Amino acid sequence: MVRRNDQRRAALVDAAIEVLAAQGARGLTFRAVDTEAAVPPGTASNYFANRDDLLTQAGARVYERLHPGEAALAHQHTVPRDRDTYVRLMRELVDRVAAFRTGYLALLELRLEATRRPELRAVLTERVREDVAANVAHHEASGLPGDAMAVKLLMLALNWLIVERLTLPDVFTEEERDRLVTAAVDRIVAPDGPARD
Numbered sequence: 001m002v003r004r005n006d007q008r009r010a011a012l013v014d015a016a017i018e019v020l021a022a023q024g025a026r027g028l029t030f031r032a033v034d035t036e037a038a039v040p041p042g043t044a045s046n047y048f049a050n051r052d053d054l055l056t057q058a059g060a061r062v063y064e065r066l067h068p069g070e071a072a073l074a075h076q077h078t079v080p081r082d083r084d085t086y087v088r089l090m091r092e093l094v095d096r097v098a099a100f101r102t103g104y105l106a107l108l109e110l111r112l113e114a115t116r117r118p119e120l121r122a123v124l125t126e127r128v129r130e131d132v133a134a135n136v137a138h139h140e141a142s143g144l145p146g147d148a149m150a151v152k153l154l155m156l157a158l159n160w161l162i163v164e165r166l167t168l169p170d171v172f173t174e175e176e177r178d179r180l181v182t183a184a185v186d187r188i189v190a191p192d193g194p195a196r197d
Helices: 006-023 030-037 043-047 051-066 070-076 083-099 101-114 118-142 148-167 174-188
Strands: none
Touching (some): 006 051, 030 043, 083 148, 118 148
């Protein structure tokens, strides 16, 4: 029987994220999650049908925690719609995602695990497609310069910059990372209209 205590489930999923980041997908066991969550042995197995269920819920939870929140999204509608604002928003995005280090590393582990687990790959593929579509829709509603292609290219470029920052932080200095974000926006977002596909 799967338990319904939502707070306990969230704590266990958060513990799974920490385990994924620290030990990788192979280290993600119910016992490791119980230990990380400081709960009695066997607790995680009462909340998740199996390890795949735990992996899937961990991926969904990372996305929940990375969401900027409605207040931040509402604030974005009050700022100027120009390239300088776009650059500032992209810097804030990189900083926000990188600040949840364990979550992002857990997502990388989940992506690697998805290459071996078709069910997980299907779930992650759908989740990432939804994320891309939501980012494009939000951008189009924002009035900022650039089109859907620019949003997708920036996502790809900035995701790798975040990977560098979290895994090999000494490759680029903070100042270089800042300049790279600015250059990405300047070079990807067409100055006089939408980019061509």
